[in-house]
Amino acid sequence: MDPSAxxxxxxxxxxxxxxxxxxxxxxxxREVLRDPGGQDLARALEIARSRLRDGTGQETGARPRLxxxxxxxxxxxxxxxxxxxxxxxVFLRAAWEELVGPPREVMDLRYREGLPIPVLAARLGxxxxxxxxxxxxxxxxxxxxxLSKLGAPEERGLASGEADLLVERYLGGxxxxxxxxxxxxxxxxxxxGRRAFLLALGxxxxxxxxxxxxxxxxxxxxxxxxxSFAGKVPVGQGSRKSRVLVAAGILMxxxxxxxxxxxxxxxxxxxxxxxxxxIPPKVPSMPVPPPxxxxxxxxxPAPPPSLEPPAAPSRExxxxxxxxxxxxxxxxxxxxxxxxxxxxARAVSGSAALDLEAGRGKIVxxxxxxxxxxxxxxxxxxxxxxxxxxxIRKIEFSSQSVAGPGRGRPGGRWEAxxxxxxxxxxxxxxxxxxxVAPVExxxxxxxxxxxxxxxxxxxxxxxxxxxxxxxxxxxxxxxEDGADWAVSLDLLGGTVRSAGAERPDRIPGIAGTGAxxxxxPPPGSGKLYRxxxxxxxxxxxxxxxxxxxxTEIASRSIWGWLRVDPDNGKARVALxxxxxxxxxxxxxxxxxxxxxxxxxxxxxxxSAEIFLKDASTWGVRGNLEIFGRTVGLYLEVGMSRLEAGxxxxxxxxxxxxxxxxxxxxxxxxxxxSLVRWDRAALPWDVRIEVLAxxxxx
Numbered sequence: 001m002d003p004s005a006x007x008x009x010x011x012x013x014x015x016x017x018x019x020x021x022x023x024x025x026x027x028x029x030r031e032v033l034r035d036p037g038g039q040d041l042a043r044a045l046e047i048a049r050s051r052l053r054d055g056t057g058q059e060t061g062a063r064p065r066l067x068x069x070x071x072x073x074x075x076x077x078x079x080x081x082x083x084x085x086x087x088x089x090v091f092l093r094a095a096w097e098e099l100v101g102p103p104r105e106v107m108d109l110r111y112r113e114g115l116p117i118p119v120l121a122a123r124l125g126x127x128x129x130x131x132x133x134x135x136x137x138x139x140x141x142x143x144x145x146x147l148s149k150l151g152a153p154e155e156r157g158l159a160s161g162e163a164d165l166l167v168e169r170y171l172g173g174x175x176x177x178x179x180x181x182x183x184x185x186x187x188x189x190x191x192x193g194r195r196a197f198l199l200a201l202g203x204x205x206x207x208x209x210x211x212x213x214x215x216x217x218x219x220x221x222x223x224x225x226x227x228s229f230a231g232k233v234p235v236g237q238g239s240r241k242s243r244v245l246v247a248a249g250i251l252m253x254x255x256x257x258x259x260x261x262x263x264x265x266x267x268x269x270x271x272x273x274x275x276x277x278x279i280p281p282k283v284p285s286m287p288v289p290p291p292x293x294x295x296x297x298x299x300x301p302a303p304p305p306s307l308e309p310p311a312a313p314s315r316e317x318x319x320x321x322x323x324x325x326x327x328x329x330x331x332x333x334x335x336x337x338x339x340x341x342x343x344x345a346r347a348v349s350g351s352a353a354l355d356l357e358a359g360r361g362k363i364v365x366x367x368x369x370x371x372x373x374x375x376x377x378x379x380x381x382x383x384x385x386x387x388x389x390x391x392i393r394k395i396e397f398s399s400q401s402v403a404g405p406g407r408g409r410p411g412g413r414w415e416a417x418x419x420x421x422x423x424x425x426x427x428x429x430x431x432x433x434x435x436v437a438p439v440e441x442x443x444x445x446x447x448x449x450x451x452x453x454x455x456x457x458x459x460x461x462x463x464x465x466x467x468x469x470x471x472x473x474x475x476x477x478x479x480e481d482g483a484d485w486a487v488s489l490d491l492l493g494g495t496v497r498s499a500g501a502e503r504p505d506r507i508p509g510i511a512g513t514g515a516x517x518x519x520x521p522p523p524g525s526g527k528l529y530r531x532x533x534x535x536x537x538x539x540x541x542x543x544x545x546x547x548x549x550x551t552e553i554a555s556r557s558i559w560g561w562l563r564v565d566p567d568n569g570k571a572r573v574a575l576x577x578x579x580x581x582x583x584x585x586x587x588x589x590x591x592x593x594x595x596x597x598x599x600x601x602x603x604x605x606x607s608a609e610i611f612l613k614d615a616s617t618w619g620v621r622g623n624l625e626i627f628g629r630t631v632g633l634y635l636e637v638g639m640s641r642l643e644a645g646x647x648x649x650x651x652x653x654x655x656x657x658x659x660x661x662x663x664x665x666x667x668x669x670x671x672x673s674l675v676r677w678d679r680a681a682l683p684w685d686v687r688i689e690v691l692a693x694x695x696x697x
Contacts, residue, residue, distance in 0.1 A: 006082045007041045008033065011048055013078045013201035018052055018071050020173045022114035022208055045075050064180040070187060077198055085202035088146050092206050095145035103138035110135065111204070111211040116173030128174055133442050136168045139203065162446040163193045167200050190676065316355045319455050319493030321365065322348050327447070327492040329550055329586035330367060332463070334485045337647045339537045339658050339689045341379065344552075344585045347371035352457065352493055356438065359406025363399040363416055363457075365491075375556045375583055376536040390470050392423035397431075404436060412436070422468040434459035439492070439548055447548045448591065452496030456548055461487045490550055490586075519560060519574055526565030529657045529692035531558055531575055534650065537658075537691035540577060541585065544592065544667070544684040551587030562657060562692050564639070571618055573637075573659075574606040575690075579627075592667060593674045598627055605633065616640055620661075626670050637661045642691070655694040662687045 011032055015025035028051055037043040049072070066074075099107070110120055121131045163186055169175045170183050186193040322328060330345035345367050354361035369387045374380055387393075399418035414436045420429040439447075439454035463485045521528060532538060541554040560575030580599050589597075607622040613636065620635045642656035650656075668680035 004039075006086065007039075007044060009085060009202065009205050010041060010075070010078045010082055011044055012205040013198075014045065014048055014071065014075045015052075016171065016201055016204055017074050017197075018065055020065070020170055020175065021116070022111065022204065026114075026208070041079060045079075048075075064175065064177045066180065066184055066187075070184060074187070074198070074201075077194070078201065081198055081202070085199075085206075087150070088199075088202070089206045091146045091149040092142060092203065093210060094149060095142045096207070096210055098145060099138065099142060103134065103141065106131065106134050107138050107207065108211055110172070111208045114208070117169065118174050120172075129442065132165050132168050132172065132174065133445065135172065136164045136445065139168070139200065140164065142203070143199070163190075163196060164445070165442070167193075167197050171200060171204060189673075315357055316353055316361060317453065317495055319352045319354065319453075319495055320497045321350045321352070321491050321493045323450060323492070323494045323497060326586075326588035326591075327449075327549060329490040329552070330487065331552075331586070332372075332485050332487045334483050336483075336537075338534070338642060338650045338652070338656070338691050339660070340539070341374070341536075342539060342541070342554075343372055343374035343379070343383070345371050346373065346586075348489075348491060352436075352455070354402070354404075354436070354455070356404070356436070356455075357406065359404030359414070361402045361404075363402055363418070364397070365489075366394055366396045368394045374536075375539075375554055375585075378536045386465075386470055390423050390468075392468075392470070396421045397429060420468070422470070425468045427467055429461070431459050431461060443547050449492070449548075450494060450496060452494045454492055454494045454548075457489065457491045457493065459489050461489070463487050492548065519576065521561040521563055521572070521574070524563055524565075524572065525568065526563045526570060527655075528695050529562040529564070530695050531560040531562065531659075531690050531692045533693050534652070534691045537650065537689070539690075540686065540688050542684050542686045544679075544682060546592075546679055546682055549587060549591060551589055551592060552585040553582050553589055554585045555581040555583070557581035558688070558690050562659065564657070566612070569612040571610040571612075572607050573610070573620065573622075574604070576602040576604050578602050592676060592679045593671070597671070597674070601625075601627075629670070629672075631669055633663070635661045635663055650691070652691075652693060654696075657692045657694070659690045659692060660688065 008029060011029045012025050015028040016022065019025055019028070028048070032044050032047050032051065035044075035047050037047055049068070052068070052071075096104075106120070106124070109115065109123070110117075115123070117131050117135070118128055121128045124131065166175075166179060166183055166186065169179055175183065183197075187197055328348045330348060331342065332345075333340060333342045335341075348365060348367050350363070350365040352361060352363045354363075369392055370384075372383060374383065397418055397420050399416045401418070402414065402416045404414040405412035412435075414431075414434045416431040416434060418429060418431075419426050435456075435458045437456050439449070439456055444454050465485065535556040538556050538558050539554060540556075540558060541552060543550065543552040545551075555577055558575055558577055560573065562571070562573045564571045579597050579602070582597070604625040605622055607620050609621045611619050613619050616638055618637045618639060620637050622633055622635075624631045624633045638658075638660045640658045642652065642658055644652060644654050644656070646652070663686050664683050665686060666681060666683050667675040672680070
């Protein structure tokens with residue numbers, strides 16, 4: 001490895017991180033290398049920092065830039081990673097030769113002329129966001145090709161799609177002050193994001209060198225675009241007026257040629273030949289048919305040509321479900337006297353063959369019953385026994401008709417009528433008001449989806465188990481007769497079937513459950529209730545959404561006490577939740593955090609003030625202690641009594657109290673040191689339902 005070339009690459013990466021300008025980084029690098037002290041890397045970096053402080057050679061000083069301290073740390077990282085950058089450079093050249101079409105052309109224009117993304121977008125007649133997306137996707141293709149040539153495994157989770165776009169935006173000179181702040185937060189907090197940024201700095205230097213050394217691609221500077229750039233104005237320097245004049249000139253030449261052909265003189269074209277004598281058309285004689293024999297049959301006339309119009313070309317595409325399992329969410333829920341019963345399905349397969357523009361197609365979905373889970377052993381065992389008794393191993397829906405809005409509108413509300421099959425029983429089922437929407441390319445990139453086109457299907461389905469031989473109450477006496485279930489499906493389907501990443505059974509770094517040490521309530525008036533004795537009717541669930549992603553985590557381990565004195569309008573409550581008790585109901589919490597949740601200490605909440613709002617609702621103010629932080633919290637808590645013996649299957653020997661509350665918060669308020677910068681401001685909806693049992697004092 002040539003030390004001078006390595007020194008030049010490190011300096012170029014440092015200046016590019018500082019200026020976000022290819023030309024400025026190149027000029028500053030040359031200036032430092034001309035300095036007598038620039039032959040030593042450490043001394044060269046000192047000179048580079050001095051140039052930045054003085055503003056020497058800077059033409060981009062007005063742009064927001066990363067802070068000096070962070071730039072210094074990046075310089076150290078660039079020098080440490082130079083060996084890897086050198087190895088990647090060899091294969092990056094081969095990957096560049098394999099890159100063809102619009103991605104190659106737009107990258108060539110970016111690195112050949114050193115154009116910032118806003119200028120490049122104006123030249124191509126595209127939006128800044130479209131150019132950012134095109135460059136980010138091209139970079140990811142090059143990076144994947146390099147890894148395959150190195151024989152290295154795919155770098156999963158290197159950075160989120162939104163982080164890739166942010167890096168591209170900054171290095172392309174399109175980042176504003178808020179973008180730079182977010183990038184700084186990414187580089188400081190997220191090792192994967194920092195590595196992606198360092199790789200991009202090294203790649204930009206190599207790409208600039210390769211593009212300048214090679215010939216421009218065919219069609220440059222007048223690049224002809226296809227695919228995502230189809231129908232757009234070429235890059236050429238001509239204006240709209242000049243193109244109109246060229247077209248008019250071509251038309252004038254054609255007109256003169258036609259005039260010469262039809263109106264030219266006889267001298268120019270020669271005398272016209274005399275008209276040929278008219279020969280009457282020859283009428284063919286009718287053939288004499290052979291004599292008929294008794295066994296002969298009259299010939300079958302050929303069918304007339306069809307008058308039906310030719311069938312329109314099919315725009316049907318097949319979208320496969322289950323490719324990205326962390327994005328597939330199925331939840332089933334019903335009400336019982338002791339509180340809601342909630343469960344989730346972790347696996348789904350099937351496909352949808354849809355013509356989104358015409359609004360027609362076919363859908364097949366299958367869910368294995370062993371993937372259904374509630375998070376409570378008692379409920380899971382009852383559910384398993386009910387399915388085994390009915391001989392049901394999977395639940396399948398196959399459509400017979402699918403109708404969407406059509407008329408060229410690919411999204412909107414759809415309806416699918418078909419057959420639901422469970423075991424040996426089938427019945428009609430209509431999915432009404434299903435939302436079928438294409439996933440935009442940028443959203444797919446941010447959501448970490450794979451290649452191809454994607455759709456999102458969301459629908460809620462009412463379901464009555466007794467109609468399919470499951471029994472009115474699969475939970476052995478917990479439900480009222482004829483109870484209905486609400487089933488919600490939120491599925492993503494892609495056109496390219498590939499192996500999806502396995503979703504962990506538990507949140508990374510979290511394993512096992514358990515009760516925290518008991519907390520004895522202080523003496524007081526009113527009736528005392530204990531929390532945590534009935535996990536089947538104890539549930540905290542928190543759900544967050546980020547674009548196409550939906551993540552839900554839950555816990556059935558809530559311990560504590562409640563003291564209620566309704567006669568005097570007084571109450572107190574305290575509860576604890578072990579972090580190790582949380583499990584992923586759907587989605588992937590790792591895409592929200594850049595670290596693991598701590599296993600200890602327990603989350604604690606204790607009321608400071610409770611007041612009665614109406615006959616069944618209390619206002620509760622208190623403090624939530626979570627991972628060393630204390631957060632003030634206000635809840636409106638519903639409380640309803642459950643008489644002893646009212647629901648025998650619950651096993652409630654004494655009077656019970658059903659508590660329910662919901663609130664909205666953000667992960668940035670709860671775990672600010674772990675939440676990813678691109679998810680920090682997004683809210684989470686939290687619901688708590690607990691069955692507390694009275695205790696004799």
